[in-house]
Amino acid sequence: MRPAGRLRAVDEQMRHTMLRTAVVVGAGLIGTSIALSLSAKGVTVYLSDKEPMAALTAAALGAGRAEEPPGPVDLAVLAVPPADIAATLADAQSRGLARAYTDVASVKAQALDAIEAAGCDTRTYLGGHPMAGGERSGPLAARADLFEGRVWALVPTPTTSAETWRTVRGLLDMCGATPLVMDPHGHDRAVALVSHTPHLVASLMAARLQHATDAEVGLSGQGVRDVTRIAGGDPKLWLEILSANAGTVADILAELAGDLADAIGALRALTAPDDDPIRATGATTLTGLLSRGCAGHGRLPQKRGAPQGTYATVSVLIGDQPGELARLFTDVGAAGVNIEDIFIDHAPGQITGLVELLVTTDAADRLRNSLRVPSTVMGH
Ligand SMILES: NC(=O)c1ccc[n+]([C@@H]2O[C@H](COP(=O)([O-])OP(=O)(O)OC[C@H]3O[C@@H](n4cnc5c(N)ncnc54)[C@H](O)[C@@H]3O)[C@@H](O)[C@H]2O)c1
Numbered sequence: 001m002r003p004a005g006r007l008r009a010v011d012e013q014m015r016h017t018m019l020r021t022a023v024v025v026g027a028g029l030i031g032t033s034i035a036l037s038l039s040a041k042g043v044t045v046y047l048s049d050k051e052p053m054a055a056l057t058a059a060a061l062g063a064g065r066a067e068e069p070p071g072p073v074d075l076a077v078l079a080v081p082p083a084d085i086a087a088t089l090a091d092a093q094s095r096g097l098a099r100a101y102t103d104v105a106s107v108k109a110q111a112l113d114a115i116e117a118a119g120c121d122t123r124t125y126l127g128g129h130p131m132a133g134g135e136r137s138g139p140l141a142a143r144a145d146l147f148e149g150r151v152w153a154l155v156p157t158p159t160t161s162a163e164t165w166r167t168v169r170g171l172l173d174m175c176g177a178t179p180l181v182m183d184p185h186g187h188d189r190a191v192a193l194v195s196h197t198p199h200l201v202a203s204l205m206a207a208r209l210q211h212a213t214d215a216e217v218g219l220s221g222q223g224v225r226d227v228t229r230i231a232g233g234d235p236k237l238w239l240e241i242l243s244a245n246a247g248t249v250a251d252i253l254a255e256l257a258g259d260l261a262d263a264i265g266a267l268r269a270l271t272a273p274d275d276d277p278i279r280a281t282g283a284t285t286l287t288g289l290l291s292r293g294c295a296g297h298g299r300l301p302q303k304r305g306a307p308q309g310t311y312a313t314v315s316v317l318i319g320d321q322p323g324e325l326a327r328l329f330t331d332v333g334a335a336g337v338n339i340e341d342i343f344i345d346h347a348p349g350q351i352t353g354l355v356e357l358l359v360t361t362d363a364a365d366r367l368r369n370s371l372r373v374p375s376t377v378m379g380h
């Protein structure tokens with residue numbers, strides 16, 4: 001049985017307050033996306049940024065008002081770079097800007113240490129980190145639906161008040177995000193694996209392309225774009241993020257370096273003549289690495305943090321002519337199936353496009369039968 005105090009704490013975390021007013025400090029990609037989402041739900045949002053043009057641009061996009069609030073707001077969201085969180089929180093609290101405060105920084109332990117060192121009031125602060133973003137910066141890259149269905153880590157201080165919990169839960173609810181409560185070091189270890197090292201690896205791979213010939217990059221398909229997309233992120237922000245989690249990222253990269261060395265050895269072995277037995281060793285090693293990759297990829301949760309197997313992809317070929325998508329949606333509706341997500345892959349000039357519909361696993365075969373499309377392909 002859980003002690004009553006713990007039960008009460010969990011209960012408080014589950015409730016949430018409807019926000020009426022908010023301030024977003026830092027009107028960049030994440031701040032403006034949050035502000036757009038809140039404004040769309042009727043919250044009065046005030047925007048500020050050390051670059052006035054960023055706040056004005058966000059306001060012009062409909063994210064809120066680029067002005068100081070007339071009095072304390074329900075929640076201040078600090079969407080500034082990680083190293084600026086403590087000073088921004090201290091300044092906001094000293095001005096009595098809000099009744100509760102949260103941030104969105106990608107690293108938590110160092111920020112929390114700095115918050116405590118700066119003497120901030122940790123009762124009105126609850127750290128946060130939405131696991132959604134993009135490789136572009138600034139308000140013009142923002143989207144109101146950026147956090148829909150995404151996990152949002154919540155990292156409380158030992159003294160975070162119940163009222164602050166309820167207010168920040170209200171923010172997540174309005175943004176359509178799913179909370180995941182973590183401690184700061186556990187959070188930073190996890191994001192080293194699922195965000196920070198992948199970013200660095202994407203950058204290292206993308207750096208290989210820098211001096212490629214036009215003919216070589218001209219041949220790029222979706223694979224290289226998927227592997228390198230996040231490498232387009234702001235180097236200044238990513239230096240800050242990696243610096244605040246450097247030891248853990250270095251440990252993971254060292255393990256990766258071991259696998260890279262094995263892969264190089266295996267590939268060299270595969271260049272040996274057909275009758276050289278070393279080829280078989282190379283093939284075995286490489287198969288092992290590729291299979292481990294499939295197993296690791298299979299561990300990634302699907303939509304809304306659901307485990308693998310919750311959803312299945314139904315792939316449909318459609319023609320490049322008006323009304324094709326509308327017809328497909330009508331047919332899916334007629335089959336009584338809800339589309340959880342959709343991806344459309346259509347190269348200009350091709351007469352067909354591939355539409356991938358993400359649906360619950362139990363509905364997938366029914367939909368395939370109804371649309372008369374073949375069973376799913378490997379990797380889905
Ligand atoms: N980019 C992502 O994918 C992503 C995802 C989740 C969380 N985050 C976190 O969100 C935060 C913001 O990142 P972003 O991608 O929106 O960056 P961004 O560069 O798009 O926006 C940051 C904004 O903050 C402003 N700013 C910087 N210092 C400030 C200060 N001291 N006071 C007021 N304004 C200030 C900048 O002028 C800029 O407009 C970072 O802490 C980052 O770690 C980023």
Ligand SMILES: O=C(O)C(=O)C[C@]1(C(=O)O)C=C[C@@H](O)C=C1
Nearest residue numbers: 106130131132133134135195230
């Ligand atoms: O979608 C992307 O572009 C991202 O890289 C977002 C992403 C990530 O998933 O690694 C990047 C950094 C953040 O702190 C959180 C989310």
